Amino acid sequence: MLAQGGEPLKKRMRMNQAIAAALHDEMAADDTVVCYGEDVAEAGGVFKTSQGLLEEFGPMRVRDTPISEMAILGSAVGAATAGLRPVVEIMFVEFFGVCLDQMVTQAAKLHYLTNGAVTVPMVARASVGAGRGFGATHSQTCETWFTATPGLKIVHVSNGASAYGLLRSAIRDDNPVVFLEPKSIYGTRSEVVLGEAGIVPLGQAATMRTGSDVTIVSLGQLVGAATEAADSLENDGISVELIDLQTLKPWDRNTVLASVARTQRAVIVEENPFSGGWGNDLSATIAAELFGELEAPVLRVTTPDVPVPFSRSLEFQYLPSASYIASQVAQLCQTGKTPEPWWSQFT
Amino acid sequence: MSIRNTTIGPEPLARREAVRADPVQRHRRMVEIRAAEERIREFHSSGQAWGTTHCADGQEAVAVGIAAAARPTDQVWIAHRVHGHGLALGCTLESVFAENLGRSTGSVGGIGGSFHLTETAVGLVHSFTIIGAQIAQAVGAAYAMQVQGKDDVCIAQFGDGAVNIGVFHEALNLAKIWNVPAVFVLENNQYAEFTRVDKMTPIEPLAKRGDAYDMPWAVVDGQDVEAVRLAMVDAIELARSGGGPTLLEMETYRYLGHSRSDLAAYRPEGEFDEWQSRDPITQSRNALLEAGLVTESELDAIDAEVASSIEAAAVAALAGPEPETSAMFNNVLAT
Numbered sequence A: 001m002l003a004q005g006g007e008p009l010k011k012r013m014r015m016n017q018a019i020a021a022a023l024h025d026e027m028a029a030d031d032t033v034v035c036y037g038e039d040v041a042e043a044g045g046v047f048k049t050s051q052g053l054l055e056e057f058g059p060m061r062v063r064d065t066p067i068s069e070m071a072i073l074g075s076a077v078g079a080a081t082a083g084l085r086p087v088v089e090i091m092f093v094e095f096f097g098v099c100l101d102q103m104v105t106q107a108a109k110l111h112y113l114t115n116g117a118v119t120v121p122m123v124a125r126a127s128v129g130a131g132r133g134f135g136a137t138h139s140q141t142c143e144t145w146f147t148a149t150p151g152l153k154i155v156h157v158s159n160g161a162s163a164y165g166l167l168r169s170a171i172r173d174d175n176p177v178v179f180l181e182p183k184s185i186y187g188t189r190s191e192v193v194l195g196e197a198g199i200v201p202l203g204q205a206a207t208m209r210t211g212s213d214v215t216i217v218s219l220g221q222l223v224g225a226a227t228e229a230a231d232s233l234e235n236d237g238i239s240v241e242l243i244d245l246q247t248l249k250p251w252d253r254n255t256v257l258a259s260v261a262r263t264q265r266a267v268i269v270e271e272n273p274f275s276g277g278w279g280n281d282l283s284a285t286i287a288a289e290l291f292g293e294l295e296a297p298v299l300r301v302t303t304p305d306v307p308v309p310f311s312r313s314l315e316f317q318y319l320p321s322a323s324y325i326a327s328q329v330a331q332l333c334q335t336g337k338t339p340e341p342w343w344s345q346f347t
Numbered sequence B: 001m002s003i004r005n006t007t008i009g010p011e012p013l014a015r016r017e018a019v020r021a022d023p024v025q026r027h028r029r030m031v032e033i034r035a036a037e038e039r040i041r042e043f044h045s046s047g048q049a050w051g052t053t054h055c056a057d058g059q060e061a062v063a064v065g066i067a068a069a070a071r072p073t074d075q076v077w078i079a080h081r082v083h084g085h086g087l088a089l090g091c092t093l094e095s096v097f098a099e100n101l102g103r104s105t106g107s108v109g110g111i112g113g114s115f116h117l118t119e120t121a122v123g124l125v126h127s128f129t130i131i132g133a134q135i136a137q138a139v140g141a142a143y144a145m146q147v148q149g150k151d152d153v154c155i156a157q158f159g160d161g162a163v164n165i166g167v168f169h170e171a172l173n174l175a176k177i178w179n180v181p182a183v184f185v186l187e188n189n190q191y192a193e194f195t196r197v198d199k200m201t202p203i204e205p206l207a208k209r210g211d212a213y214d215m216p217w218a219v220v221d222g223q224d225v226e227a228v229r230l231a232m233v234d235a236i237e238l239a240r241s242g243g244g245p246t247l248l249e250m251e252t253y254r255y256l257g258h259s260r261s262d263l264a265a266y267r268p269e270g271e272f273d274e275w276q277s278r279d280p281i282t283q284s285r286n287a288l289l290e291a292g293l294v295t296e297s298e299l300d301a302i303d304a305e306v307a308s309s310i311e312a313a314a315v316a317a318l319a320g321p322e323p324e325t326s327a328m329f330n331n332v333l334a335t
Ligand SMILES: Cc1ncc(C[n+]2csc(CCOP(=O)(O)OP(=O)(O)O)c2C)c(N)n1
Pocket: A038, A067, A069, A091, A095, A098, B079, B080, B081, B129, B130, B131, B158, B159, B160, B161, B162, B165, B189, B191, B192, B193, B254, B258
């Protein structure tokens, strides 16, 4: 899609509109792409991420389903093996809990178990994350349900442009992709490059800003908080390189390791409980690959090991804020030691 | 004992006994529920509460009928549309309001939010927000009654949307082959989110699904609180006496949208008016007058008393403190 004069078409839009645009453009480009899920078609999605698709592509390719996640995901696996590229919506990532078999045991292993004869080119999209007052059962990221499963790709987007570009790549990919969308930023407007020029490849991190003292690696909605933290750290004389991982599996080792090799300090900012988060994998890799070259141990900034609390003040205490990230990073840079997390006084 | 009594004071039990004992109190509770939900929406529209909330205006008779039929020792497992069921079962107005507001005086300490309620003294175990989860849990609790030789019954409430999730099938089949003392209450308010029930389920009535499990079933007028109560009494007595589970479909209607942000523009013209002409509160008002159980002026007095109790509870709830930061670390594990 080009604007007049051959320049790539850029548009300011909300993240949910960017997602709908990516679905639209892939459906227009490839008539094996189909979309379905609960209230996806007539209502255009509970988060308005599929608006206009039913009108444009009709009910053969855009469908509403009953509240039947096992059937949604299982049928997507089957449809993918039979020549379609289904994009299904699991409204909140927690709902994977009722159909996890189809994702981690079926979709993830079918290619392997058929000795490569069968491929499963499907995308399962879900909203994730805290910050909207949806409580403990609708506010997690659940990324680690999938990271421990070979055979899946995992994407977690941080803005409209990356949502557009990564979703188009995910649909074109021949593997099952879990595609995670932070619900707190569905309504956030930003500039999105549309068309082929806007496509973002899977497996590549985005360096959001360059710096020399410390590398922050983040993902999803916390890229926003990390950006704000980097601004304030810059004012305090700490130069931050910020990497948006974008794809969690496979994650971009080259970009991360090259950056940390330069800055010699790494901070991972992650929306997961401290125990068991994917940041542990990155930390272990960085520590092993750059053993002896770091000025400080790798620091993880995470949520505490508790379910997401509802009360507004508690929910925003639970989520790492920009000022908390900045103070953790500053302490790491100044002392060369990992600071205590805020909750150490409570546990 | 694996359920800890967290109730403060005797009020929930007294509120429950009132709706069990007296048809006028049942009417009054329905009036209270309607007014409470209106107040809850004000908390949200004014920005005092955050997140979302699911109201059940028009469905009051289902909630109150269940609460009137079950004993406080029977266990009730409800879905996400919580306010009416919670208040009917005995939760105080203040605890429901304060939970919506995220205050430490809320039903679960402000940790859960608008769709989480627990009141163990009246058998309300919890409300469940992943569709269908509670159906299987109620079967297990009913099995626990059998193992422990108790004669309490377990009631699972869920919506029309829940009949198409796998656990519905698994749980009802298990309940039947184990012959557990359970009652399954399928509250059919005609919509699941933005989608009409008949678009997603090709059978009518939904309760016919009971045949697949050789389980007794019935369709009940969910606009009539006494009809709901009597149907529940029968099903509960059957379960209590060892006769096994029943599936009851309560036919009702969700007056408003699915949740706070939904204006329900997808409904066919006239549908709302048709249901409103059989409004559960208006019908109960007329029935009580016809039976000579109350006078017009007594009914008006009830409306006024309810209105002032709502305001008092709102003031109390708004005065409740936010939970301490340390509260989020409580109860992650049992100690
Ligand atoms: C497993 C699962 N899938 C989807 C949802 C999202 N969701 C919440 S309420 C709802 C509609 C439920 O409809 P129904 O069962 O009829 O209950 P009602 O809302 O009408 O009371 C949906 C789809 C969920 N909470 N859990």
